Amino acid sequence: MSSRRELANAIRALSMDAVQKAKSGHPGAPMGMADIAEVLWNDFMKHNPANTQWFDRDRFILSNGHGSMLIYSLLHLTGYDVSIDDLKNFRQLHSKTAGHPEYGYCPGVETTTGPLGQGITNAVGFAVAEKTLAAQFNREGHNIVDHHTYAFMGDGCMMEGISHEACSLAGTLGLGKLIVFWDDNGISIDGEVEGWYTDDNVKRFESYGWQVIPGVDGHDADQIREAILAAQENTAQPTLICCKTVIGFGSPNKEGKEDCHGAPLGDDEIALTRERLGWTHPAFEIPEDIYADWNAVEAGTHAENDWNERLASYRNEYPELAAEFLRRISGELPADFSDKADAYIADVVAKGETIASRKASQNALNAYGPLLPELLGGSADLAGSNLTLWSGAKGISADDASGNYLFYGVREFGMSAIMNGIALHGGFIPYGATFLVFMEYARNALRMAALMKQRAIHVYTHDSIGLGEDGPTHQPIEQVANLRTTPNMSCWRPADAVESAVAWKAAIERADGPTAMIFSRQGLAHQTRTDEQIQNIKRGGYILKDTDGQPDAIVIATGSEVGLAMDSAQALAAEGIKVRVVSMPETTLFASQDAEYRESVLPAAVKARVAVEALHADYWYKFVGLDGAVVGMTTFGESAPAGDLFKHFGFTVENVVNTVKSVL
Numbered sequence: 001m002s003s004r005r006e007l008a009n010a011i012r013a014l015s016m017d018a019v020q021k022a023k024s025g026h027p028g029a030p031m032g033m034a035d036i037a038e039v040l041w042n043d044f045m046k047h048n049p050a051n052t053q054w055f056d057r058d059r060f061i062l063s064n065g066h067g068s069m070l071i072y073s074l075l076h077l078t079g080y081d082v083s084i085d086d087l088k089n090f091r092q093l094h095s096k097t098a099g100h101p102e103y104g105y106c107p108g109v110e111t112t113t114g115p116l117g118q119g120i121t122n123a124v125g126f127a128v129a130e131k132t133l134a135a136q137f138n139r140e141g142h143n144i145v146d147h148h149t150y151a152f153m154g155d156g157c158m159m160e161g162i163s164h165e166a167c168s169l170a171g172t173l174g175l176g177k178l179i180v181f182w183d184d185n186g187i188s189i190d191g192e193v194e195g196w197y198t199d200d201n202v203k204r205f206e207s208y209g210w211q212v213i214p215g216v217d218g219h220d221a222d223q224i225r226e227a228i229l230a231a232q233e234n235t236a237q238p239t240l241i242c243c244k245t246v247i248g249f250g251s252p253n254k255e256g257k258e259d260c261h262g263a264p265l266g267d268d269e270i271a272l273t274r275e276r277l278g279w280t281h282p283a284f285e286i287p288e289d290i291y292a293d294w295n296a297v298e299a300g301t302h303a304e305n306d307w308n309e310r311l312a313s314y315r316n317e318y319p320e321l322a323a324e325f326l327r328r329i330s331g332e333l334p335a336d337f338s339d340k341a342d343a344y345i346a347d348v349v350a351k352g353e354t355i356a357s358r359k360a361s362q363n364a365l366n367a368y369g370p371l372l373p374e375l376l377g378g379s380a381d382l383a384g385s386n387l388t389l390w391s392g393a394k395g396i397s398a399d400d401a402s403g404n405y406l407f408y409g410v411r412e413f414g415m416s417a418i419m420n421g422i423a424l425h426g427g428f429i430p431y432g433a434t435f436l437v438f439m440e441y442a443r444n445a446l447r448m449a450a451l452m453k454q455r456a457i458h459v460y461t462h463d464s465i466g467l468g469e470d471g472p473t474h475q476p477i478e479q480v481a482n483l484r485t486t487p488n489m490s491c492w493r494p495a496d497a498v499e500s501a502v503a504w505k506a507a508i509e510r511a512d513g514p515t516a517m518i519f520s521r522q523g524l525a526h527q528t529r530t531d532e533q534i535q536n537i538k539r540g541g542y543i544l545k546d547t548d549g550q551p552d553a554i555v556i557a558t559g560s561e562v563g564l565a566m567d568s569a570q571a572l573a574a575e576g577i578k579v580r581v582v583s584m585p586e587t588t589l590f591a592s593q594d595a596e597y598r599e600s601v602l603p604a605a606v607k608a609r610v611a612v613e614a615l616h617a618d619y620w621y622k623f624v625g626l627d628g629a630v631v632g633m634t635t636f637g638e639s640a641p642a643g644d645l646f647k648h649f650g651f652t653v654e655n656v657v658n659t660v661k662s663v664l
Helices: 004-022 028-044 065-078 084-088 118-137 155-159 161-172 201-208 221-233 267-277 288-294 297-317 319-330 337-351 357-371 412-425 436-452 479-484 497-509 531-539 561-573 587-591 595-601 618-624 642-648 653-663
Strands: 059-062 149-153 178-184 211-217 239-244 375-379 405-407 429-435 457-461 490-492 515-518 542-545 553-557 579-583 609-616 629-633
Touching (some): 004 028, 004 065, 004 084, 028 149, 028 178, 028 221, 059 065, 059 118, 118 149, 118 161, 118 178, 118 319, 118 412, 118 436, 155 161, 155 178, 178 221, 201 211, 201 239, 297 319, 337 357, 357 375, 357 457, 357 497, 375 412, 412 429, 429 436, 436 457, 436 515, 479 490, 479 609, 490 587, 497 531, 531 587, 542 561, 542 595, 553 653, 561 579, 561 609, 587 595, 609 618, 618 629, 629 653
Parallel strands (some): 059 149, 149 178, 178 239, 211 239, 375 405, 375 429, 429 457, 609 629
Antiparallel strands (some): 542 579
């Protein structure tokens, strides 16, 4: 049997060798945290390398993702489909072992980490999902959802503001299955952190309501093991284990220094490190006995088989509940959802209400919510304005996690990254809301959702200068252009209640990426449509008003400006100018349609085109061309009633009419 230090040294050797071969990377953190990882993965982690998607596995998140060779070494050593050649291809094109852990690239990587603070926040989302799913499905004697979320984090994660948002909420929610290891090595890229980081993290996390285990020697396996046992025993609080470590442990000339944080050690230093550690094996060579001691396939298969037996027992006693559980964790929607959603859309068409699209959004939630127990909603302290609470919404708390709604508080960034963790965990479709302008706070979490192609629905209300008196600090201008140009992001800005209902259905059914839903504060007039037009909403853009024969001009609009476009087309028709109005609530979706459909909506022969949207103008030139024009925003807004603002910034029939004439 290999010693614990030998097993940990396998991580150190692979990490420094891979970084050296790549000529870039971060060897310091993997070498410093190797002893912690060895104890956690060999004594506690419940996982099966032979089935990376086993649902009741423990989740491991490397929040300090720059230390990626730590997780790649662990995955390789324990038996995942991560070969020694994969480690040799660290940081190379199309490798499983990217510079930072990338979800979907490497088996066993639970989430993409690298932007500091988001991994720990994803971990909070994983723990929320585990606790909530357990409360919804576990029954006495049948704990089919029962796993831990473990996260490693460094000083950088601690410093990032998002960690304050997420860890504060984690304590309030009593996430007892969340166990976090703080790599307290006192070093960041710029050197010793005491010059810019002197927080008392023990007091900080205690104030959040966490159990804190201070003063653990991160190189003493017995201390680490005792700390983890104490963490597991406390099921009422998340736990922070404060591990004092030496960055680059084992490197005679670089350990404890910033030199080893983000650069290869160098061949000479690696040779000295091997000698000091007593690691006599060549680069990328692991002895068979060490592989055997690390391998987790047999134990993992046994753990999964045991769970399958318990699931079978649960199925016998609670067949309907078990069927619903299996549907939920598979990510499949109820078989009748699409038909029932279409029936609701037909009801909305028949009502023909003129209402704010944020209210139409709430109406859609009241219709779709009862069909979808997997919806897990929330708002960043704006539920009454975002209208995200629906009739069946029930708050989640530390004492009762069986609900379906999170009150996130004023934590836009934390909310959005927690949603990513919830989506990645499985069993839920998360949605969360704030004012559109505050998307800026959460921007990088949205980017990560898109990068990982996660089904998370972001509800943004108060979508333009139309919110009025709160002024330019609250009036979004450039945010929607940002969302629309983010790869893998779907962005809807509906024109009325009908388009809002269609947008919600599309967002729920979209399994390969996040959706941003852009809703108005002010009322939007109902638009009359044919059945064909209603069907074409889901194509992202469609002809809402047409002319006999080829139009003289085309006006494209979204959201609150669709009504303005319709009124302007009517005024132009009175002057003998034939105008087609195109509603384009989802521009990227429209652009993805086949060429024949796009040509049918926006014929190339019609050069006179005007886009109308009370948001940033520049985005629209891709649709109107350089010869077209945009009635949009090029400045920030002002504080005034909405009607005055629309008039001031040119969102009037008169201005749209004159703009169309100018391009003819």
